[in-house]
Every structure is written in structure tokens, then in C-alpha cells.
Amino acid sequence: MRATMTLVLISAALAIVPAVTHAHFKLLEPASWIVENDLGDPQKAGPCGGTNTDYGRPTYAVTQAVGGSTLHIKVVETIYHPGHYRIALAVNSPLELPVDPKATTEQTERGPRSVSAEIMNPVQFPVLADGLFSHQAKVDGPLEADVTLPNISCKKCTLQVIQFMEQHGPNNPGNYTYHHCANIQITPDPKKPIDTAWPKERQGS
Numbered sequence: 405m406r407a408t409m410t411l412v413l414i415s416a417a418l419a420i421v422p423a424v425t426h427a428h429f430k431l432l433e434p435a436s437w438i439v440e441n442d443l444g445d446p447q448k449a450g451p452c453g454g455t456n457t458d459y460g461r462p463t464y465a466v467t468q469a470v471g472g473s474t475l476h477i478k479v480v481e482t483i484y485h486p487g488h489y490r491i492a493l494a495v496n497s498p499l500e501l502p503v504d505p506k507a508t509t510e511q512t513e514r515g516p517r518s519v520s521a522e523i524m525n526p527v528q529f530p531v532l533a534d535g536l537f538s539h540q541a542k543v544d545g546p547l548e549a550d551v552t553l554p555n556i557s558c559k560k561c562t563l564q565v566i567q568f569m570e571q572h573g574p575n576n577p578g579n580y581t582y583h584h585c586a587n588i589q590i591t592p593d594p595k596k597p598i599d600t601a602w603p604k605e606r607q608g609s
Contacts, residue, residue: 429567431584432546433478435465437562440584443482448578451501451564452585456577467563471555471592471599479537479565479584480546487569488523488538491551492531493588494562496606500530504581505568514573518580521568529554529601540570553590554599561588 430436430444438446438453438460446460447453454460469475477491494500505521523535537547563586572580592598 428483429479429481431565433476434467434586437585437587447582448575450583451498453583466587466589469588469590471590472596474550474552478546478548484542485569486540489536490566491533492564495558495603498562501564507580518570518572554602555592555596556602557592558590558605563588
């Protein structure tokens with residue numbers, strides 16, 4: 405009887421301990437550059453997903469777009485965590501993508517935990533949108549937005565979608581950010597001026 409009561413008390417204590425969860429998201433539109441599982445993994449490593457041991461399997465998907473027009477972004481959170489998203493675009497190489505947002509952290513008994521992150525306002529090259537889908541509660545259903553592409557020419561731009569997670573411990577790799585990318589082919593609109601703030605496509609890229 406005493407052993408049974410002890411087991412019940414231990415079970416009850418475990419039940420009230422907050423579960424440690426890791427936010428995950430899937431990139432639904434545009435098509436992801438790697439194969440994602442039901443949780444959206446692999447997505448911890450920057451700048452475009454993968455992990456230390458799994459770089460991801462390429463989908464070879466390339467989304468066609470017109471410069472100066474909007475591109476539809478659609479993600480779904482498979483495991484909730486508060487935070488926000490950022491969209492960026494690299495013309496010639498993923499190495500052009502910006503570093504992950506600088507995080508403000510607090511120290512807890514389990515180590516550092518994220519509180520907030522810097523948000524670029526107004527956005528400038530190579531960021532297209534920041535502070536997107538900011539939320540502090542679970543969202544049912546997909547998160548969707550349209551971002552305006554620069555009027556440029558590129559055969560294989562890299563569109564990056566990242567999620568900064570608040571109230572979260574650091575991951576290895578990725579710290580407080582999860583990452584996805586998509587390959588975008590942009591054809592410039594001849595009726596609009598070329599966006600000179602963006603680098604020109606290198607020959608052979």
C-alpha cells in the first residue's frame with residue numbers, strides 16, 4: 405500500500421512539471437528546398453535547415469515568380485512556441501542571408517532562455533519582412549502572408565523563412581531559431597525599374 409501511494413505521489417508530481425517542448429514549423433509555400441517530415445524537420449541548422457548530422461534530402465523544387473510582385477508565404481506550426489518569423493532573400497548564394505536575429509536572454513535554473521529578439525524596422529536588403537506572425541498563443545491552422553519581391557533577375561534565389569522562438573532554451577545547432585528555405589526563380593517585370601539595392605546575378609550562378 406505504501407509503495408502504491410508513493411508511486412501515485414510521484415506520478416502526480418511529474419504531471420504538474422511543465423513539459424519541455426521545441427517549436428517546429430513546416431514551410432508549405434513556396435515549396436521547400438528539402439524534404440520535410442510531419443514536424444518540418446530537419447530545421448535546426450542555419451541558414452536553411454538540416455542538423456549537425458542530417459543535411460536534408462533535396463526536393464529540387466524551384467518556384468517561379470515575377471519581380472516586383474508578391475510571393476505567397478504559408479507555414480504551419482507543428483509544435484507551438486511563442487515568437488515571430490522573418491523572410492529574407494539571397495540572390496547568388498545562401499551565404500548572403502543575414503545572421504539569425506540577436507536574442508535577449510534570461511538565466512534560469514536550466515540555463516539561458518530567450519526573451520525577445522531584434523526585429524528590423526524598416527526592413528532592408530536582404531530582409532523582405534520581419535516580425536511576421538508575431539504571436540503569444542497557439543495558432544490553429546496555417547499562417548499566411550504575401551511579401552513583395554524585388555524586381556530583379558535570378559535563376560535560383562534562396563528565400564529563407566525562419567522562426568525565432570521566445571521562452572526557449574538554445575538548440576544545437578540554431579540556438580533560438582528554426583530555418584527553412586526555398587529555391588525561387590525570379591523573372592524581372594520589364595514594366596518596372598530594376599531594384600538596384602539588390603546585387604546583380606553573377607554569370608554562371
